[in-house]
Amino acid sequence: MPGLQVPLEHVLMMAAALFIAGLVGLMVRRNIIFILMSLEVMLNASALAFVAAGAHWGQADGQIIFMLILTVAAAEVSVGLGLVLLLQRRFKTLDMDNANRLRD
Amino acid sequence: MMESLFYMAGFVAFTATVLSLSRTNATHALIYLIISLLAVAVMFYLMGAPFAAALEIVVYAGAIMVLFVFVIMMLNLGQAGEQRERQWLAPRIWIVPTLLALILLVEMALAITQISGTTSGVEVTPKEVGLTLFGPYLLAVEIASMLLLAGLVGAYHLGRRSIDRSRQS
Amino acid sequence: MLLLDLIILLFAGGALAWWSESRSAKAPRWLALAFLSLGLLYLLGGVMQIPEQQFSLIPQPDNPQTWLLHYRVDWIPRFGINFELAMDGLSLILVTLTLLLGGVAVVSSWDEISFRPGFFQANLLWTLAGVVGVFLAMDLFLFFLFWEVMLVPMYLLIAIWGHEQKAFASMKFFLFTQFSGLLLLLAILVLASIHANNSGSYSFSYFDLLGTAMSPQLGFWVMLGFFIAFTVKLPAFPFHTWLPDAHTQAPTAGSVILAGILLKTGAYGLLRFTIPLFPQASVDFAPVAMALGAASVIYGAVLAFAQTDFKRLVAYSSVSHMGFVLLGLYAWNILAVQGAVMQMVAHGLSTAALFMTAGALQQRLHTRDMRRMGGLWHNMPRMGATAMFFALASLGLPGLGNFVGEFLVLVGLFAVNPWLAVIAAIGLITAAVYALIMMQHAFQGTPDPQRQLTDYGPREMAAMGVLIIGLLWLGLYPQPVLDVAQPVLESLLAGGAP
């Protein structure tokens, strides 16, 4: 089935909007679970931009970068959720602001 | 007809994302997020990237989100957690970051409007993707595999310690 | 080979002392003393074998045969860096002083150190090894290496075994010296690259770099880099402020080495490198340098008078005395330069002894505050008498080494700049003021009847005796030292100022 011909700027605007939504989530939420979700959204938004660009040129590269992003997201989530569990066990909280030991 | 489908998918994706990130209940948020991902998968498909769409559904919406589900179940967040989330979502907390983000969005939009052109409408088949992936991008694949290995080891390490600890206590 | 052996001997001795710490707490100090004596004997034995006439040869920069000893292997040939050591009369005097005062330092901290004694002695010996390297290195890159090598163990000595404000003092010491080291490195690199531009090949050898042609402006700035690096070490006003803190907080052996030897590396650097490498710039700069020297003399003496802390007083007196060295070096005639060398040696001996006294007082009274002393002559007549002797040396009593140095500097300076000589001579009066007030506060006055103190034992008296004999010898028959230094200084003077 042939693909659709949509203006590239629309897709990119869509990606930007999703990215910004994720960014707002990242800045606003304190719960680490939501922060991880926001990160997923942002990664996904950038993936969308890549795929759109790939579709613009009709090449496979966009999708390949998408796959790489997917790998990063998977690795990040696995480690991130591991940390969530650790955080919950050790500090009994999911509040990111309480976990600011990094400062010292 | 197909184009309206595309824009509809976009609308769904954005709405679901916003709803997802403004929920107080993690499970609800997750459901919205999955919807958003599925909508993005639709957009991928419509742009002529069926393989990416499939991966979006299988890996993202399927595997990664299930991971979230498991963790949320393990954490067993109750009503109190929801109450707290609601407090944390007071307007004075989100108004400044949102403003900032909107400024950024405007800047991005200004940048994006400089771009013209459409998607080509050519379908890039999984075969082409596979050939490119294991051709020029072989090194990237290797790096990605290493990254996954590192993620695996990291997750195992973190998880094991927390499990050990819970057993002791 | 002797020169290399000497440095290796000190490094190895340090390592061995460190290792021996686990066997016995007393072993390290014996080992350190043994290695230092061995080094001194080895050096003197080696020097004895040099034919007599070699000592009267004027060391030529381009002919190593005219030096007393010379050793050279390639190190990093690509950048023209060699491992080149050489000894002339000046180095001989200073290296001998280093080893001698090293021994005195070990004796002075004989039972003061209980925490990690092996590591302490190791740091001591490594510092000395670095200093010996500084006095012998004839390759500027190697010189810089040793320059840094001597600082780190010294820093540790202050930081680990210092007194109540050791962290602050050691950090201040480190920052000052490190900053000056950075300037030195920059100046060396610029000089080497100018030389490389001129001649087309890299070299860090002192002999190659002598006489490097450069524009006066550039020469001035590079010279300034060397000058500041060495005057921080010397130290001269206004770069001296690290010294009172470092001296006051350092353990006794650290103060002895710091005052007795480390300060001399600054003077040595000025004499060996700054002035000969940049003759014209140095001549232009001499009035400023001499003014700084005179300012140090007076300022150090006034501040010494103001102190209540025994060690701080002695530290400021060092500033004053090293001012004479700076004056002598930049007066740049044979009288003044000989005086500066003599002052370096004599100041090393007298100040080392005063710091030992301060250390002994601290060990017995647990304070350095002179307001809490008084009448100690009654309790410890031997300590009082030796302290009096060195206070007198410090105020420049004729018949003792310091007078010879100061007088020669003044004679040389007077011919160049009478007014600065007058100012420096005022330093003789102010020196009397602070030296005598020190004796008054610490040893004279009413004794505290409750105080039970042990006087110096044979070990301490032996160390003091060596220093007393040394100062009397320098004061009454300095000719051997002057003769050894004479050819070197003549060659430096001939090659230096036009």
Place this chain on the structure above:
Amino acid sequence: MLDFLWLIPLLPLASAALLMVTAGSLPRPLIAACGAGSVGLAALCVLLTGLSWAHDPVPRQMELWTWMQVGTLRPTIGFYLDGLTLVMMSVITGVGFLIHLYSTEFMEEDESLSRYFAYMNLFVAAMLILVMADNLLFLYLGWEGVGLCSYLLVGFWYRDPVNGAAARKAFVVTRIGDTAMALGLLLLFTELGTLDIQQLAELAQGKWQPGDTTIVLATALLLGGAVGKSAQLPLHTWLPDAMAGPTPVSALIHAATMVTAGVYLIARNHELFLLAPPTLLAVAVLGLLTLLLAAFTALNQHDIKRILAYSTISQIGYMFLGLGVGAWSAGIFHLVTHAFFKALLFLAAGAVIHCLHHEHNIFRMGGLRTRLPVAFWSFLIGSAALAALPFTSGFYSKDQILLAAYQWPQIGPWLWAGGLLGALLTAIYSFRLVFIVFFGEAQTEPDRQPGWRMALPLSILCVASIVGGWISLPLAEALPATQSGHPAAAVEWISIAIPVIGVSLAYLIFLGRQLDLSALVNSGLGQRLHQFWYSGWRMDALYNWLWVRPYQFTARLLKDEPVDLAYNGVVHTSVALHHLLSNLQTGRMRWYASTMVGGLIVLLAVLARAG
């Protein structure tokens, strides 16, 4: 004997070294024997030297070794012997031995006997070096050496901080003069290229005309040294305080020998001073001013030793006056006779103090004539010589100086008149002392009598104080002769009469009470004048205000190292920056994210502008 010249300073030096090294572990009689004996042996050597000198009176130089040789500077450790040296050596070892002998009894009970004799012997050695040195640098060694011993002995009883302060004052004030002298040495060396005294004289005469600026400056600087050491204006303030030391010390150092070193220095370098008439005039005027000032002060003191100290200052003023008017040998002659009678006076005063429980105030003495006859006769003879009563030694020497002053061109008569006024005052204050201490009502009873070791030196010095005026010193070769010619007989007679008048006045005021000055003294002006003179013309207060206070103030101001302020400024700035930056690192992820967004906004804006 002349080949063993070096033995003379070596003997006391060796004894000093021995006593220092043994640090009091020797038995006390041995310490005393060692201390006094070494000086006695040295005196014997001087005697032998004098005898062989009498056979062959030629100046000779003797070099032991080269002290240091750098460039043209080649001072030696070497001696020069001529008549002047011989006279000085005789005084130092002769009077020195008597005082050492006296000390063996005076200091008998002191716990630090060994230290005392070590210092005293060291002093004798240094003083001998001073007078025997053949070059100015070696002389300077002796010069500083005696200053050091003076410091050590003034502060000998170190437990009292007052003594320590006096000792420091003595050292520092003389060091001001010494530094001037050192500068003089530098100037002479820079100009003439040598420091050998004989060569200097020769070269200077070849190089300069009388009155050339350089030689005037050089001699003025040497004069600075002499003024400091000899306690002349304006550096005289240390000597009265130096009386804090044991009395034999005052006799030896602060009366007989060290304080006259300045006179010796000027006499020794008379060739240089003759080239500088302005300096010579300054010597005379300073001498005159000092002798008057000190005489007025002496008249108003209560402390027996301070009176003697001011009288010493005054008498050295006479010597300076003599030197200044070209009466070289008269100046040295007065030095010798003064050494005899002032040592006698101090030792007699010491006997009084010793037997009177360390009482110093003359108004708490009195009536001692019968109780301490030895001290009385000694004091009487000493005072007679000091007052220059006819046929005592002081008469001959002082008379020569005054006559020479009278003959000095231009201001000569004025100098003479001033000297006469001084002589009158001298007679008054010296006999005031005798009358108050030894006559009248007894205030304190002595608890002992001086033994033979005190009495013997006193007796010998008594004889010397009387007959000292009849000996002729072998100075003809060493010093230029005073210009001959006799002034009018009236001048002579006045000079003789003045001391007699002074003694009579003293008798009338202080003993016979025929002359009642109490109204004058008790008047407001009298009281104020008394206070003014009692405090030594307020010189101490002046110097305190002029030098000591500002120095202390500066020191206090600088104590906390103002230079560090600059470095601390750098430190504080970096610490402030550090706090600023470390506060940015809150550990809150949301804050980081927000700042990232902020940064991104800026970055994009910049890129947009650039693109």
